[in-house]
Amino acid sequence: MSSICSFTSSISSISPFTSPRKSLNYNKYTPIIHSSLQGTVAEPKASSVAEPLLLNAVRGEDVERPPVWLMRQAGRYMKADEIFIPFTSKSYQIICEKHPSFRERSENVDLVVEISLQPWKVFRPDGVILFSDILTPLSGMNIPFDIVKGKGPVIFNPLRTADDVDQVREFVPEESVPYVGEALTILRKEVEFCVENKAAVLGFVGAPFTLASYVVEGGSSKHFTKIKRLAFSQPKVLHALLQKFATSMAKYIQYQADSGAQTVQIFDSWATELSPVDFEEFSLPYLKQIVDTVKQSHPNLPLILYASGSGGLLERLALTGVDVVSLDWSVDMAEGRKRLGPDVAVQGNVDPGVLFGSKEFITNRINDVVKKAGKGKHILNLGHGIVVGTPEENVAHFFEVAKGIRY
Numbered sequence: 001m002s003s004i005c006s007f008t009s010s011i012s013s014i015s016p017f018t019s020p021r022k023s024l025n026y027n028k029y030t031p032i033i034h035s036s037l038q039g040t041v042a043e044p045k046a047s048s049v050a051e052p053l054l055l056n057a058v059r060g061e062d063v064e065r066p067p068v069w070l071m072r073q074a075g076r077y078m079k080a081d082e083i084f085i086p087f088t089s090k091s092y093q094i095i096c097e098k099h100p101s102f103r104e105r106s107e108n109v110d111l112v113v114e115i116s117l118q119p120w121k122v123f124r125p126d127g128v129i130l131f132s133d134i135l136t137p138l139s140g141m142n143i144p145f146d147i148v149k150g151k152g153p154v155i156f157n158p159l160r161t162a163d164d165v166d167q168v169r170e171f172v173p174e175e176s177v178p179y180v181g182e183a184l185t186i187l188r189k190e191v192e193f194c195v196e197n198k199a200a201v202l203g204f205v206g207a208p209f210t211l212a213s214y215v216v217e218g219g220s221s222k223h224f225t226k227i228k229r230l231a232f233s234q235p236k237v238l239h240a241l242l243q244k245f246a247t248s249m250a251k252y253i254q255y256q257a258d259s260g261a262q263t264v265q266i267f268d269s270w271a272t273e274l275s276p277v278d279f280e281e282f283s284l285p286y287l288k289q290i291v292d293t294v295k296q297s298h299p300n301l302p303l304i305l306y307a308s309g310s311g312g313l314l315e316r317l318a319l320t321g322v323d324v325v326s327l328d329w330s331v332d333m334a335e336g337r338k339r340l341g342p343d344v345a346v347q348g349n350v351d352p353g354v355l356f357g358s359k360e361f362i363t364n365r366i367n368d369v370v371k372k373a374g375k376g377k378h379i380l381n382l383g384h385g386i387v388v389g390t391p392e393e394n395v396a397h398f399f400e401v402a403k404g405i406r407y
């Protein structure tokens with residue numbers, strides 16, 4: 001029988017998300033491995049920990065199958081994980097009832113750890129992504145915001161002028177979001193000591209243009225007219241804002257890596273709203289700057305880049321110097337792979353809508369994408385976030401098929 005690792009945080013007092021704790025004593029935190037044969041066993045030595053499959057795959061090492069995780073795997077679609085593993089944590093929906101504010105759920109160490117681990121406990125993906133949001137750094141940069149249920153991100157005072165941009169502070173992660181570092185440290189210990197599943201801990205940040213789109217538009221947008229007005233009439237003002245985000249996000253990636261993240265994904269979800277020529281001016285240089293800065297301090301940290309609808313920009317995404325490009329489903333995997341070249345690893349590409357199909361259809365699409373991606377340098381994933389309402393049993397099927405693949 002296999003062993004099950006379970007989260008056993010020794011942090012008992014939950015502080016309100018508005019008053020971040022200064023520091024926690026991680027020596028008190030002990031990951032415990034439960035074995036159905038032997039009961040609770042001692043913590044293994046860190047030196048016995050092998051590299052996670054996901055990192056080996058990205059580095060082009062010989063792997064037996066592609067690693068698998070899902071974009072936005074934490075939260076949203078999970079209703080009753082008790083169905084799959086009766087003794088794990090409370091379901092996400094129950095946590096939401098008790099803590100209805102997204103900011104509270106995502107700025108409290110215990111809740112972040114609990115929610116991040118939920119899908120891992122149920123499906124055992126090869127990656128555990130931090131439960132957080134790309135907008136989480138904003139309040140630390142003097143940009144007040146909230147995430148409103150049913151509406152999404154809301155920026156209280158959208159930035160439109162040079163004076164507004166002047167008020168933006170550069171981000172100091174250890175001061176503004178200590179809960180992110182603490183949660184990553186705990187997640188890393190939790191998954192690292194689980195001998196049966198060497199999952200990688202994934203951190204993430206928003207890319208400068210995508211963050212700027214929220215703070216200029218005031219929230220989500222359909223046509224991106226406000227940021228385009230700024231870009232095309234006062235480019236200097238937008239460049240000043242993008243530069244602040246670039247410096248801040250480079251620091252944030254370094255902080256996440258130092259706290260325990262083994263790979264960091266950069267989300268430039270809305271960069272593809274820009275035409276290629278404008279992408280080259282308002283997104284690419286800042287992405288490149290982030291990658292260059294992080295590669296100097298953390299040369300072995302794999303960086304993943306995602307942009308929605310990126311079919312027309314693939315070659316330009318590779319110019320950023322990231323290790324992995326995450327594809328949406330606007331491009332065929334075989335063509336995407338060819339266009340990116342052999343040095344870049346690929347991720348994603350499966351339409352999240354496939355998970356609404358029959359089990360046979362899901363299996364076929366997994367096999368198709370794995371075949372087209374070829375052996376190695378491939379992370380099996382969706383082309384965007386898993387959609388609310390996705391049948392959980394189909395998610396289970398996706399993981400089951402994925403983990404049964406052998407090259």
Ligand SMILES: Cc1c2[nH]c(c1CCC(=O)O)Cc1[nH]c(c(CCC(=O)O)c1C)Cc1[nH]c(c(CCC(=O)O)c1C)Cc1[nH]c(c(C)c1CCC(=O)O)C2
Nearest residue numbers: 071072073074075076129130131132133134152220267269
């Ligand atoms: C709804 C929303 C939020 N934040 C945001 C939105 C989208 C609004 C829009 O379309 O303009 C902004 C956002 N947040 C994230 C992205 C990049 C990925 C993407 O394109 O979706 C973007 C564009 C990463 C994320 N945002 C979140 C994660 C969690 C980690 C994971 O992937 O499991 C990530 C990577 C978590 C999040 N973030 C938010 C909620 C309600 C949740 C919880 C569960 C969920 O609905 O996904 C608020």
